Amino acid sequence: MLSNSPVYLQVREQLWEWITANSLDSQARLPAERELAERFNTTRVTLRQALGQLEAEGRIYRSNRRGWFVTPARLSYEPSRDVGFTRYVAEQGFVPKTETLTKVLTETPAWLADQCEMTAGSPIYHFVRRRFVDDRCLLVEHNYVNPLKCPGLLNQDTDHSLWKMLRDTYQLAPAERKIEVCSQALVGDEANILNVNQGSTGLYLERLCYDENGDFLEFDREFWLHDAIKLVVNIDG
Known part of the structure; x- marks a missing residue:
């Protein structure tokens, strides 16, 4: 990097070279900020700018x-595939885990009724789950499920693949999907659950x-960490 570049970018370069040279593994913890500032002979303010730059790049x-x-x-995440989170995470050599935080039978909110052609106030299942890859929480997920299609779903174990359960227990599978x-x-409860600012x-x-x-x-709302996934789309022909 050129010597006339901002100091924090020079520190960013030095810091990343040090991480690479020491072959720090995935999820390895960096030394405390004070120690890093001393190591690279810089101020805590400049160090935090360098750390923030690497964070924005998805490196730390x-x-x-x-x-x-x-x-x-x-x-690698291909949202159009009818494969549950547990399976596609495991297929890539990672360890998946799901925790159900809440599951209730509630009323369909007006904003959802407008999208899914349900009547506002009609019964709907609402699940809030957080999902982990290699013990790192990457995702907060809100699932809204039509209770007329799967009675008794609240009594099922939802700490695993919801789609597998719908398929195996209720013989249900999506035939049409709209994905955005x-x-x-990340704000509010989602930021708190993911343990980020x-x-x-x-x-x-x-x-x-x-x-x-x-x-x-079903309607699914997913809140991911920005550095957690890369979207993959496979097109035949």
Whole structure:
């Protein structure tokens, strides 16, 4: 890097070279900021700018109250595949885990009724789950499921693949899907659950699914860490 570049970028270069030279593994914890500032002969302010630059690039990440860590390899994510989270994570050599935070039978909110052709206030299942890859929480997921299609779903174990359960227990599968993806700041409960600062960069994905009869089946809202995944689309022909 040119010597006339901003000091924080020079420190960023030195820091990344040090991480690479020491072959720090995925999720390896970096030394404390004070130690790093001394190591690279810079101020804490400049060091934090350098760390922030590497964080924006997805090379390192910060966990509140725990410090800085080397970012794992991104998960390849193909949202159009009818494969549950557990399976596609395991297929890529990672260890998946899911925790159900809440699951309730509630009323369909007006904003969702407009999208899924349900009546506002009608019953709907709402699940909130957080999902891990190699013990790192990457995703907060809200699942809204049509209870008429799968009675008793609240009594099932939802710490595993919801889609596998719908398929195996209720013989349900999505026949039509609408998927949208955009960048979005992580705020509120989602930021707290992911243990990141309010306003951190994230990736938002929503998926609206209908069954083979054209009836609403499930609406999924996903809040991902920005450095967690890369979207993959395979097109035949």
